[in-house]
Amino acid sequence: MRQLLVVGNWKMNGSRASINTLLGDLVSAPAIAGPEVAVCPAYVHLPQVLELCAVSAIGVGAQDCSHMQSGAYTGEVAAPMLAELGCRWVILGHSERRQYHSESDELVAAKVAVAVAAGLQPIVCVGETREQREAGEAEQVVSAQLEGALRGQVSLDSLVVAYEPVWAIGTGLTATPQQAQDMHECIRSCLEGIAGVDADATRVLYGGSVKADNAAQLFAQPDIDGALVGGAALKAADFLAIISAAAA
16 A cells, blocks of 8 residues: 655745745644655755654655766756755656756656666656646656666656646646546556656656645545645645645
């Protein structure tokens, strides 16, 4: 039985004051048994978040890492640095990284390798655009991204996959539970053909305008193992409602 996982991706949001308030509300809320929970703030807020979450069961991750271990890479942050800081998770291959920074599947694969080597658990993102879905290419695109990101990996025991339809990120649109389930089933089938992956044990999250009012229907699908939450993760009440839906 796969334990559900709910991850808040805060993206480029937050201040020290707002994070104190948000995590104060999350940490002080009654514990919700069942799902695993994590938050991924911007790099500059990681020490603060790690300190605030130390008294709770909330895990902490980063939103990206470099594909290199160390060296002359101005502006980059290495996976071993994040691990040493206390991070457990790292989001890799997010559609915004692919769109705004032209990240390829090969680059994502290199990041997965260094993250795993550093002891981090990678959350590898895949997803299609609206044009690709309308052209009937969604499953082909997602499978190719997944295979490219996981090609040649030494160990994938800690892998988490997040399906994030690009057309449903920050748009208010959400895949129907059946659309999401169909793609998650496709992803699990693809994982079965990748060496070193236990497809049945690998958690596959849905990410795309997840909210309190649609979370329960999404989590009821057999191949959806939680959520990568964007905007709703910045509001304690909404994020807690999503976590509660995962516990139902």
